Amino acid sequence: MPQEQKPAEPTSTFQAKAGLPASPQPLEVHPATTDIKPWDLDNVAGFEHVGKPRPRIEGPLKVTGKAKYTFDIKLPGMLYGRMIGAAVPAAEILSIDTSQAEALAGVKAVWTTDSRVVRFAGQDVAAVAAVSPDVARDAARLVKVSYKERPFTHELREAMKPDAPRVFNLDRMPSGRDLGRNGNLAGPRPSRSNRGDVEKGFAEAEVVHEGTYYCPVHTHSPLETHGVVASWEGEQLTIYASTQALFAVREGVSEALGIDRKNVRVICDHMGGGFGSKLGPSATGSAFSVVACRLAKQAGAPVKLMLDRHQEHLCTGNAPSALMKVKLGAKKDGTLTAALYQSWGSAGVAGGAGTSGPAGALHGKNPNFKAEEWDVFTNAGPSAPLRAPGHSQGAFGLESAIDELAEKLGIDPLELRKKNEASPVRMAQYDVGAKAIGWERRNRKAGDMATGRLGAALGPRKRGLGMANGNWYVFASENSNAQVRVHRDGSVELITGCQDIGTGYRTAMMVVAAEELGIEPGDVALRLGDTQFPEGPGSGGSVTTNSMAPVVRLAANQARGKLFELAAPLLGAKPEELDAAHGKIFLASDKTKVVGFKQAAAKMSGESIEVLVKRPKQYETFRGDIAGTQFAEVEVDVETGVVRVVKMVSVNDCGLPVNPLTTQSQVLGAMIQGASWALFENRVLDRNVGTMVNPNLEMYKILAPADMFEAESILTPVANMGNNTSTAGIGEPPIVPTLAAVANAVFNATSARVRELPMTPDRVLQALSEARRA
Amino acid sequence: MNRFELVRAQSTTQARELVAEKPGSVLKAGGIDLLDHLKEHLVEPPRLVDLKTIPGLSQISVDKDGTLKLGALATLAQVAAHAAVRASHPALARACGEAASPQIRNVATIGGNVLQRPRCWYYRLESYKCFKKGGDVCFAVAGENRYHVLFGGGPVFAAHPSNAAVPLVAYGASFVLDGPKGGRVVAAADFFQLPAQDPTRENVLEPGELLKEISVPSAAGWKSAYFEVRERAAFDWPLVSAAIALKVSAGVVREARVVLGQVATIPWRSAAAEKALVGKAVGAASAEAAGKAAVEGAQPMSDNGYKVDLVATLVRRTVESLA
């Protein structure tokens, strides 16, 4: 009988080590009595599999083109669907005429929206399903929509103007009800980190820096666009989805269709990236999943509906732009006395554009902090969380300001940060990163390579070093379940509904289960990505590994317990005296008394042992956040304004890395994505017509192989992240400091301060000429 | 894409006739620019006539007098890799070799490259009905013009997109056209047309004509170079480019050709920069003067003023590289 975890379990108490292994702190933790004692970071070398680099198990499928993504699914009789989005940014829909589309040979179903208000170009208007992608495109073009266009506002700073066209009536704004509303603004939203008295703090300051910083809108641009294959069999609906959250798809679609969840099955074996845009049932700006299901029902055939790249840019979410005003006060010795952080962010037609996270979390010794955020609405697609949402923008503003303050104070920016650091983890990370980048080579005088040791200036190409901090949090979803099944023949299955979004989750879970069971990871057959399997969390907030690892371990532990009960009589021992490793079960005190895993399994009375476990409660830990710091070396051609990243060192903590190979890949990937945002990416809307002029991958420029730099990732494991595997997520934290680290390095190289991204030649040349004038 | 017929021509005459007999038909070479147009419905031809099946259009050869003959269907990769081109016309080899990506260069042809339509993002989006698509506005004027022109604009301001055209003009190339009234040869410098004459066109190719071959005179006695400034290190349209060819004897420039790319509606020959070089030694001073002269008469738009400095810098550096 499968076991279930009940809520409000009685807890046990034990002493744990917390923090850095080099300088542990004592901590008393209270896991549920049904939970198991956490893995000890001191014992990493003693693990068989955990902590050892391991190529990902699905690698061979991916490198040979055999891995099937949603975009690859083909079902018998399948039709191809296509969305039609609004062509204009603000309008009333007067009519939608699908008659010509319906009359086209090969068109099998049509859908139109009931909504008559358009607030962004790309908003769902209609959809068709046809026998081929080409016919679907032909049909889509035959749908005639007539609009009564309205004035629109396309960009943050324009939308803030008092005479800007209104995106919403004040009572319709999708921001918290408690926020003030004015024009296109909702706010201010105070930060939860507000503390002290900033007025007093500024009064005490000996030096003050004020600066304004700006980040544009970025799109997620996963390579696999959003989409689903929807297939009905009677009342049973099967959806193949390119998703980060299978169960959210099931929940959202069943609710929208008014059907019972149990009749909806969602499958995702492999998916081609999401970065936060695929956490919901469809996308934040389109209900294509639901539409595909309706088309399939209407047509009586499965429908594959994938967005194209143009649509992907418009309606699947984006990172809000941010305008940030930062004011910092400090004593001459660098002690911060006050920080005031104000940001205005545009998430298009959505709210939630806050960026004050880093400002509130960093430089924790500063006693006086105040942050206020405003949402600014524009007639553009709604945002979706994008890899540490709001944080890379917020860190750009704050950490650039800290750097400018350091310059004013004449203090090394690394020393300034150390002086105000409250996190022992980050404090330890500073020197690790500084050593790796060679911080001592830094130009003492910005723009003057003769004052540093970065080599001789190559004519107009100047090098510099910069750094910035990041922060993140330990989130975990307790709605995480795992099933372990040991068969009588000794084979083992690990079954989790949770999806693998490409982080190496699969492999990590096999390692955890294998470690606990004392077998090889290759002997764990992992089945995942199906809502028929035990429910798992959405892969957002960097929760997946630390949500699932402890429950996988617990399930494996319970299965192991049952195997020990079977093995005990064979060894003339009690189950609690046994241990397991290398596919064997043995007496812990006398390893010669041994029986094989398969031998023990063969003793089971039934066909299999099943254990189904819900994740134990996250227990309190010495801190609930992730640190992180990053160092960058750049080269700037001061005549052309072209910036090249030469090297970046990223120091992060993530609890216990189960598979350091894939963990490091996450960090390296985040650095590259951050550098891409810093240097190139910019969603551009035409200021007169309001539609996106670069909805492609040609002029929405993503960092490419020729732009690649030397990237180094250093992990500082931290004990006790609140669960029995001491794991924590890593997908997001490393991206937070990147924008500022690059900008600060550019300053060190050139004495030019770029306060607006991306750092394309035009902005860098502008900053250079301002620096020369100063 | 719209539904179309595909016909594989076997001669240039046949190709022209196949186009003529079905109005709206277009020729297809590598298809790179054409497929982009088709996918965005910028054109909806009833028929595509394939030139790739015509023998003899993709040869690259060098005449005894050093004239380089490029079949219009030679790919950018073939031009860039050709030993003779690399040796005698390095600016052309470089422009072809740095264009786009390896995948594009393996299919895109030199003929298609010089004939391609602008990359202006308004032009490339169906929803913007600009001058080039029969409308009456250039959206760049009051809109997002950071990638648009400094010279030769009006009434459209889209930069001429061809990288290869820039050194071809610098080398004094000629385009050999095949047409219903027989062939004609047009100097590259005369081939590209300012929008003031006809905003819907970028060159003088008449309906029914096709580009067969590009003939590039020997560059013996000339030193030449081509450089670009790009945002991304590779696989990016240049912000500005420059091809400079100098004939130097007794330490002094006798003839100069300075051609700018991506800053004008046609490959832009800078007479002022050339004047600043003729009679001077190639060095820092003349390079600086050429750079300054090259931006004379520049008419920046609201967001592309940064290109002025880039032009001056790039011209200076390109001249310096020939010292």
Place this chain on the structure above:
Amino acid sequence: MARRPPPPDEGREQTSFSRRSFLKSAGVSAAATTIVGAGERAEAAPAVLGPNAVTLNLRVNGAVRPVTVEPRVTLLDALRNELDLTGAKPVCERGGCGACTVLLDGAPIASCLLLAADAEGHEVTTVEGIGTPEKMSPLQAAFVEKDALQCGFCTPGFVVAGTALLAKTPRPTLDQIKAGLAGNICRCGTYGRIFEAVQAAAATRPSQAPSQTPSQRR
């Protein structure tokens, strides 16, 4: 690229284009046409393909794979939707990202920007033709070993481009690797490890001529 005339069109749909109408519209220019007797196919009169579906004889991964598609169908769509070779991926559809890269006569191309019809007469190699999970090529194995992939959607394109790079330049420098892969984008950020994988695979290559890929075998 080898350029051969289109193969014999057994099974090709009869077209509406007739020799007589061609001659009529061609005026006096008879250079490209041959006058033949009634009932004989005119060698020089080209067939009109489409706009309805036509059967194309593609050679993919060493085998003849006929597909029946409209001329407007790209090679990418033909491979994926008609031949179930879903390794090459649709990402940007405009040649801007390399995810659709396949080899045409050994050279990497963007299959989203090639009409399937234009692949006739050429050898197409997809990622599936480079190796299988059971028998990966050294480069594919190196990708797995070095963790040069995350979500994997860009991976087939990189493997194909990387295979072509190594065939041409068996011991590439880092700059040559960057140049050879310059047309491929990865959003997850795997570039550093991809470079390591290419270098590792290069190091394992024998110093003699590279082995034949399946498409080159007859």
